[in-house]
Amino acid sequence: xxxxxxxxxxxxxxxxxxxxxxxxxxxxxxxxxxxxxxxxxxxxxxxxxxxxxxxxxxxxxxxxxxxxxxxxxxxxxxxxxxxxxxxxxxxxxxxxxxxxxxxxxxxxxxxxxxxxxxxxxxxxxxxxxxxxxxxxxxxxxxxxxxxxxxxxxxxxxxxxxxxxxxxxxxxxxxxxxxxxxxxxxxxxxxxxxxxxxxxxxxxxxxxxxxxxxxxxxxxxxxxxxxxxxxxxxxxxxxxxxxxxxxxxxxxxxxxxxxxxxxxxxxxxxxxxxxxxxxxxxxxxxxxxxxxxxxxxxxxxxxxxxxxxxxxxxxxxxxxxxxxxxxxxxxxxxxxxxxxxxxxxxxxxxxxxxxxxxxxxxxxxxxxxxxxxxxxxxxxxxxxxxxxxxxxxxx
Amino acid sequence: xxxxxxxxxxxxxxxxxxxxxxxxxxxxxxxxxxxxxxxxxxxxxxxxxxxxxxxxxxxxxxxxxxxxxxxxxxxxxxxxxxxxxxxxxxxxxxxxxxxxxxxxxxxxxxxxxxxxxxxxxxxxxxxxxxxxxxxxxxxxxx
Ligand SMILES: [Zn+2]
Numbered sequence: 001x002x003x004x005x006x007x008x009x010x011x012x013x014x015x016x017x018x019x020x021x022x023x024x025x026x027x028x029x030x031x032x033x034x035x036x037x038x039x040x041x042x043x044x045x046x047x048x049x050x051x052x053x054x055x056x057x058x059x060x061x062x063x064x065x066x067x068x069x070x071x072x073x074x075x076x077x078x079x080x081x082x083x084x085x086x087x088x089x090x091x092x093x094x095x096x097x098x099x100x101x102x103x104x105x106x107x108x109x110x111x112x113x114x115x116x117x118x119x120x121x122x123x124x125x126x127x128x129x130x131x132x133x134x135x136x137x138x139x140x141x142x143x144x145x146x147x148x149x150x151x152x153x154x155x156x157x158x159x160x161x162x163x164x165x166x167x168x169x170x171x172x173x174x175x176x177x178x179x180x181x182x183x184x185x186x187x188x189x190x191x192x193x194x195x196x197x198x199x200x201x202x203x204x205x206x207x208x209x210x211x212x213x214x215x216x217x218x219x220x221x222x223x224x225x226x227x228x229x230x231x232x233x234x235x236x237x238x239x240x241x242x243x244x245x246x247x248x249x250x251x252x253x254x255x256x257x258x259x260x261x262x263x264x265x266x267x268x269x270x271x272x273x274x275x276x277x278x279x280x281x282x283x284x285x286x287x288x289x290x291x292x293x294x295x296x297x298x299x300x301x302x303x304x305x306x307x308x309x310x311x312x313x314x315x316x317x318x319x320x321x322x323x324x325x326x327x328x329x330x331x332x333x334x335x336x337x338x339x340x341x342x343x344x345x346x347x348x349x350x351x352x353x354x355x356x357x358x359x360x361x362x363x364x365x366x367x368x369x370x371x372x373x374x375x376x377x378x379x380x381x382x383x384x385x386x387x388x389x390x391x392x393x394x
Numbered sequence: 395x396x397x398x399x400x401x402x403x404x405x406x407x408x409x410x411x412x413x414x415x416x417x418x419x420x421x422x423x424x425x426x427x428x429x430x431x432x433x434x435x436x437x438x439x440x441x442x443x444x445x446x447x448x449x450x451x452x453x454x455x456x457x458x459x460x461x462x463x464x465x466x467x468x469x470x471x472x473x474x475x476x477x478x479x480x481x482x483x484x485x486x487x488x489x490x491x492x493x494x495x496x497x498x499x500x501x502x503x504x505x506x507x508x509x510x511x512x513x514x515x516x517x518x519x520x521x522x523x524x525x526x527x528x529x530x531x532x533x534x535x536x
Binding site (some may be wrong): 130131132133134135136137138140141142143144145146147148149150151154157158159161162165206207208209210211212258259260261263264 | 408467483485
């Protein structure tokens with residue numbers, strides 16, 4: 001048994017409403033989600049003694065800790081680069097608890113990405129980071145931004161095209177992902193996008209960066225989510241059914257902002273493929289034992305790629321896997337993103353996926369998989385990334 | 395609020411800021427040469443510029459002249475959103491070229507309508523001055 005296995009559990013979840021435009025600060029939204037998670041866990045914010053966040057989080061520690069009542073923080077960490085870190089935050093929390101570094105760890109993400117949520121020049125708050133490029137680019141952006149290859153979705157379009165060339169992945173298969181997650185969102189009152197969507201609706205949506213269309217891309221929203229992670233023994237005394245962190249993985253590989261390196265390597269050298277290898281080795285489980293999958297669905301094609309990377313199907317067969325409602329909560333091959341994900345619920349950098357993973361373990365999803373006891377939740381597969389398997393606790 | 399949103403957006407066309415690890419690339423491009431680092435020990439070409447060889451970890455290298463010839467490995471057609479400086483060109487192509495030397499390079503194919511690009515399309519480098527100091531490496535069909 002891996003030393004981190006089942007030592008920590010998610011015992012509280014909280015969130016703000018999700019919207020295309022709340023017009024609230026990331027600080028304010030974070031506080032609402034954090035207090036909600038503490039209430040759900042039945043603890044006081046002052047009991048938090050560990051903090052793990054994204055390195056892109058904008059609220060500084062003093063501002064954050066002051067409103068929690070200035071608790072004594074014994075462990076803090078931040079995870080690298082964007083959505084790749086979305087599962088890594090839970091990995092760090094579990095490792096800290098297993099090592100005795102902290103007892104009760106806060107994990108959260110707050111994101112003002114909607115159109116009303118831009119707060120002025122030189123502010124890092126709100127809006128799209130790619131709209132704020134340095135006029136002279138010193139870092140990795142210098143190799144592609146000057147050619148008009150500016151945004152992640154343009155990079156992802158090139159990777160998607162390559163998957164189509166290598167494996168024959170089709171636009172119909174991309175559409176299957178969007179339609180399945182929309183069906184889940186339509187059952188979820190928290191979801192931002194709840195209008196019905198057909199395969200044809202997907203094909204009729206405009207190209208953003210061909211081959212990706214509007215309905216292949218995550219929505220842009222405001223909102224915050226938070227999770228409370230604590231010792232498994234303590235979790236038994238708290239009100240909610242514990243979601244034990246049963247297995248963890250962290251990996252790095254290729255990065256979508258470093259396409260020359262990524263395209264020079266085999267798909268199996270990507271971080272997510274390495275993370276997938278680790279998670280099965282550490283857990284001793286097989287993909288067929290997983291009741292529901294939560295993957296970072298920033299783009300439909302990357303769900304297909306993640307299914308391959310995490311071993312739910314052989315490399316190149318992710319497209320066929322999603323056909324005929326393969327990801328639907330009911331009747332699918334593998335219930336995936338049963339809340340609607342980043343494509344249809346909200347784009348809280350993948351961390352809202354973990355809340356749904358916890359709801360599946362608790363039996364409280366609006367698209368509940370009967371008897372769900374083991375779920376896999378993973379970070380974005382084109383960055384430094386990670387994965388957790390959650391198990392229903394006693 | 396919509397004015398605020400527009401006010402934070404980069405309006406100019408961003409250009410590379412050469413640094414200590416890569417200034418040779420930009421100096422070569424200004425002379426109309428495509429040069430990449432090549433390992434003096436194992437012979438592997440590399441891009442991005444790095445102080446050691448990813449294949450054998452040797453720190454010995456030189457900046458060698460590349461053929462400038464390659465093939466389109468993958469591409470996207472950008473329909474927007476994108477930065478304001480590129481909006482007039484929408485829809486435009488962005489490509490990854492696999493050069494004959496074995497390195498991947500992102501750029502654009504000039505004078506090529508979106509629906510005429512295909513995988514493995516043969517291309518060659520052309521040099522497009524973008525400022526006094528910076529010349530961008532683009533491609534055209536061959
Ligand atoms: Zn070498």
